[in-house]
Amino acid sequence: MQPTHENRSSLILAGAPTSPNPYNDLMNGNAESRGLAILGSTGSIGTQALEVVDAHPERLRVVAITAHSNVELLEEQARKYRPTLVGMVSEKAAMEIKRRLEGAGIEVAAGPECLIEAAAYPLADTVLNGVVGSAGLPPTLAALGAGKRLALANKESMVAGGELVLEALKTGGELIPVDSEHGAIFHCLRGEEISEVEAVVLTASGGPFYGRSREELESVTVEDALAHPTWSMGRKITIDSATLMNKGLEVIEAHYLFEVAYDAIKVVAHPQSVVHSLVEFRDGSLSAQLSLPDMRLPISLALSYPERWGPPFKHTDMAALGALAFGEIDRGAFGCLDLAYRAGREGGLATAVLNAANEMAVAAFLEGRMGFLDIERVIGETLEKYEPARARSLQDVIRAEEWARAVAEEITGEAA
Ligand code: NAD
Ligand code: MG
Numbered sequence: 159m160q161p162t163h164e165n166r167s168s169l170i171l172a173g174a175p176t177s178p179n180p181y182n183d184l185m186n187g188n189a190e191s192r193g194l195a196i197l198g199s200t201g202s203i204g205t206q207a208l209e210v211v212d213a214h215p216e217r218l219r220v221v222a223i224t225a226h227s228n229v230e231l232l233e234e235q236a237r238k239y240r241p242t243l244v245g246m247v248s249e250k251a252a253m254e255i256k257r258r259l260e261g262a263g264i265e266v267a268a269g270p271e272c273l274i275e276a277a278a279y280p281l282a283d284t285v286l287n288g289v290v291g292s293a294g295l296p297p298t299l300a301a302l303g304a305g306k307r308l309a310l311a312n313k314e315s316m317v318a319g320g321e322l323v324l325e326a327l328k329t330g331g332e333l334i335p336v337d338s339e340h341g342a343i344f345h346c347l348r349g350e351e352i353s354e355v356e357a358v359v360l361t362a363s364g365g366p367f368y369g370r371s372r373e374e375l376e377s378v379t380v381e382d383a384l385a386h387p388t389w390s391m392g393r394k395i396t397i398d399s400a401t402l403m404n405k406g407l408e409v410i411e412a413h414y415l416f417e418v419a420y421d422a423i424k425v426v427a428h429p430q431s432v433v434h435s436l437v438e439f440r441d442g443s444l445s446a447q448l449s450l451p452d453m454r455l456p457i458s459l460a461l462s463y464p465e466r467w468g469p470p471f472k473h474t475d476m477a478a479l480g481a482l483a484f485g486e487i488d489r490g491a492f493g494c495l496d497l498a499y500r501a502g503r504e505g506g507l508a509t510a511v512l513n514a515a516n517e518m519a520v521a522a523f524l525e526g527r528m529g530f531l532d533i534e535r536v537i538g539e540t541l542e543k544y545e546p547a548r549a550r551s552l553q554d555v556i557r558a559e560e561w562a563r564a565v566a567e568e569i570t571g572e573a574a
Contacts, residue, residue, distance in 0.1 A: 192218055
């Protein structure tokens with residue numbers, strides 16, 4: 159493993175030495191109850207995070223929740239968990255929720271800025287980012303800037319702005335990954351020296367099309383792609399899992415989180431999704447984290463660390479599981495993984511471009527505007543047009559994304 163600067167993993171584990179959040183001492187003094195802000199509370203990750211809260215009401219208090227536009231569910235959650243702040247990204251939906259929650263003593267924030275407000279909310283000491291897409295990057299930076307613990311499910315933050323996130327981490331806050339693979343690596347690295355790590359091995363279920371040839375992928379439908387065999391997740395990540403771009407995004411996420419060179423990040427197919435990932439040490443030994451697939455486990459670990467909270471949501475009965483299988487990824491059939499490695503090695507704004515083109519292409523596929531294999535083609539062609547540039551600021555990332563979306567949209571239009 160070739161770290162590009164010293165011991166980043168301890169940065170993630172321990173966070174910055176001092177925190178600018180004036181409420182932290184107060185919150186930390188009350189060790190039994192942590193203030194939690196959930197960004198994307200109506201989504202797959204958000205609702206599972208609330209189930210973790212339900213299991214530990216004495217340890218977690220929901221102080222802020224945000225959603226894009228699901229008024230019904232956000233209202234229901236607000237009435238149940240009594241946060242003091244709710245945010246709605248859609249202005250129209252925000253007006254509606256404000257009307258419905260009138261007199262409830264809950265502040266309503268509207269527009270994309272509501273994510274920043276919730277991420278830096280003084281009453282929160284932990285922020286769970288379960289937003290989908292690179293819309294999650296500004297609140298990721300805001301949470302770290304405000305000295306929070308960031309439980310990060312939003313992998314697109316790391317892909318679009320990994321360098322910026324690491325810069326933010328040097329000045330404040332701490333980051334605990336929620337993505338199951340990175341949660342597993344985080345778990346395997348507890349008590350280990352990062353210098354003794356040879357490689358990390360990300361497992362991939364392979365998605366619904368594992369074992370299919372390129373020809374067979376040509377005619378798959380949106381419905382086929384949404385039928386994930388082992389995980390129930392939001393629509394965008396489910397399509398990413400079918401193209402294997404999800405694994406590509408996770409390779410880039412692992413590179414930034416654990417300071418692992420791309421040559422030392424391996425991917426292995428594992429259809430049962432029981433081994434969540436592995437760490438390979440210098441002496442050849444491998445450590446892995448296993449459990450039945452259930453996102454409430456990595457969510458819970460990110461909220462409870464350094465403690466572990468029980469009882470478990472699911473017990474894993476190894477004898478009942480029987481055999482666990484591992485195999486090669488068919489990189490010829492699933493080209494998105496190599497596109498992600500290529501963008502990752504290129505560095506700078508290439509990964510922001512990859513991510514934005516992917517978001518655009520997945521939306522076009524879900525809307526029925528193009529075929530499954532066009533996703534990979536649109537991303538590849540967008541990357542071909544990209545001129546290398548550094549990611550110095552959030553503005554740089556936003557501009558690169560706008561450029562990539564426009565280019566990807568043009569290519570998508572030609573495909574339609
Ligand atoms: P989802 O679509 O189910 O939920 C997304 C949430 O974000 C919703 O609450 C939605 O209202 C909100 N949202 C959507 N667009 C937004 C925007 N532009 N601005 C602000 N909020 C917006 O998605 P999900 O499956 O919960 O995934 C969330 C994130 O977690 C993704 O980055 C995904 O890759 C990652 N993740 C998910 C899982 C999983 O099991 N679902 C596992 C690992 C990682
Ligand atoms: Mg994952």
